[in-house]
Amino acid sequence: MCLREAYDLVRVFPCDSVANAVYRMNDTWLNDIKWTDDGLLPVIAQDAASGDVLMFAWMNREALALTVQEGRAVYWSRSRNKLWRKGEESGHVQRVLDIRLDCDKDVLLLKIEQVGGIACHTGRRSCFFHRLEGQQWQAVEPVLKDPDTIYQVM
Amino acid sequence: MCLREAYDLVRVFPCDSVANAVYRMNDTWLNDIKWTDDGLLPVIAQDAASGDVLMFAWMNREALALTVQEGRAVYWSRSRNKLWRKGEESGHVQRVLDIRLDCDKDVLLLKIEQVGGIACHTGRRSCFFHRLEGQQWQAVEPVLKDPDTIYQVM
Numbered sequence: 001m002c003l004r005e006a007y008d009l010v011r012v013f014p015c016d017s018v019a020n021a022v023y024r025m026n027d028t029w030l031n032d033i034k035w036t037d038d039g040l041l042p043v044i045a046q047d048a049a050s051g052d053v054l055m056f057a058w059m060n061r062e063a064l065a066l067t068v069q070e071g072r073a074v075y076w077s078r079s080r081n082k083l084w085r086k087g088e089e090s091g092h093v094q095r096v097l098d099i100r101l102d103c104d105k106d107v108l109l110l111k112i113e114q115v116g117g118i119a120c121h122t123g124r125r126s127c128f129f130h131r132l133e134g135q136q137w138q139a140v141e142p143v144l145k146d147p148d149t150i151y152q153v154m
Numbered sequence: 155m156c157l158r159e160a161y162d163l164v165r166v167f168p169c170d171s172v173a174n175a176v177y178r179m180n181d182t183w184l185n186d187i188k189w190t191d192d193g194l195l196p197v198i199a200q201d202a203a204s205g206d207v208l209m210f211a212w213m214n215r216e217a218l219a220l221t222v223q224e225g226r227a228v229y230w231s232r233s234r235n236k237l238w239r240k241g242e243e244s245g246h247v248q249r250v251l252d253i254r255l256d257c258d259k260d261v262l263l264l265k266i267e268q269v270g271g272i273a274c275h276t277g278r279r280s281c282f283f284h285r286l287e288g289q290q291w292q293a294v295e296p297v298l299k300d301p302d303t304i305y306q307v308m
Contacts, residue, residue, distance in 0.1 A: 029289045044198055044207055051205025053198055056261040068286070100282035101291055103274050107210040109282040120257050128254035128263040132222070135183045137255055 030061050034106040040076060041108055045119065048097045048111040054119035055127040057084075059108065071096055073110055090150045092116045123147045184215050188260040194230060195262055199273065202251045202265040208273035209281040211238075213262065225250055227264055244304045246270045277301045 035041055040058045047054055057075040059067065063083055066074040070085075073094035077084040087093030098111035120127040122143060129141035189195055194212045201208055211229040213221065217237055220228040224239075227248035231238040241247030252265035274281040276297060283295035 026289055029286065029291060032291055042196060042210065044210065046207055053200055053207065053263050056196065056198065056256060099286040101284040101286070102210060102281040103276050103278075103283065104281075105284070105291075107281075109207050122257050124257075127256040127258075127261075129257065130255040130259070132183065132253040132255070135180055137183060137186055137259075 027061075027065070030065065032105060033064075033101065033108075034104065035061070036106075040078075041106065043073075043075065043108040043110060045073060045094060045110045045112050045114075047114055049113070052126055053128055054094075054112070054114060054125070057086075064108070067096060067110075068099070073112060087115060090116070090118070090121075092118050092150070094119070118144055118150070121147060121150075123150055181215075181219070184219065186259060187218075187255065187262075188258065189215070190260075194232075195260065197227075197229065197262045197264060199227060199248060199264045199266050201268055203267070206280055207282055208266070208268060208279070211240075218262070221250060221264075222253070227266060241269060244270070244272070244275075246272050246304070248273070272298055272304070275301060275304075277304055 033041060039060050041060070041064065043057050043059050044053060045055045045057070046052065057073075058078055059074070060076040063074045063076045066083070066085075073086040073096055075084045075086060076082075085093075093115040094110070094112040095115065096110050096112050100109040100111070101107070102109070114125075117125060119125060120129070122129070123145040124141045124143055126141060129139050130137040131140040132138075187195060193214050195214070195218065197211050197213050198207060199209045199211070200206065212232055213228070214230040217228045217230045220237070220239075227240040227250055229238045229240060230236075239247075247269040248264070248266040249269065250264050250266055254263040254265070255261070256263070268279075271279055273279060274283065276283070277299040278295045278297055280295060283293050284291040285294040286292075
């Protein structure tokens, strides 16, 4: 992490206990967001260094509050219906460096550092590895690590 | 547009009439996509040159088919309940250079050239201009053009 990133991290996530308590007490910034009827928010995760879009997921209020408090991406898994600390099984944690909200306040963009360089459960750097070529989706990014070895018991 | 981008454009969008007819007839690539129950697909638009994430929107099948046929982003406006050719009023067309689908085949990433350099209806380059600083969302990107002048009758 460079000095600039460290500076940004400290500015966005003051991580002493007083600040965390304030986060819990004052949730105006969470109320500003236009959540879906299901209480969710679409989230784009982008590699802060390369600019590559790595994945897309969802958060609920708790997931976003935890993301800010912990400085790592915490999503809401719609398939498992529970909080999902990205990297909890794989170790591929996403350190959050910057949090952006769009003009309509209903979509989030995280600029992250992807630990291990792999965001996708298939073992690829990015989830967006299917490229439309002619009339077919072609997998155009290499598998960097066998998923069977990624999800061994940590 | 550089030579590489032109090459990519031709490869992804063979634009003669025969190819277009084939696109209309063979929609396997559209069937491969996991649409929502409402028949929609979340779409991320990324500036192909800078890597900046510019906006987030939705497509239905027709919007995506038209995007491929026309080589410009066509979305589905959920608020207006109709097709939305990005730039149809503002002139801020998005030329599509690359189309990616994610691992679960339910999220699209467009790499685009943003005509006019403004993607956001507020007159900013990107829609993701609110930055979380402490407990507040701060607008951190400049308005490049007054929205009142963007949406004058073309």
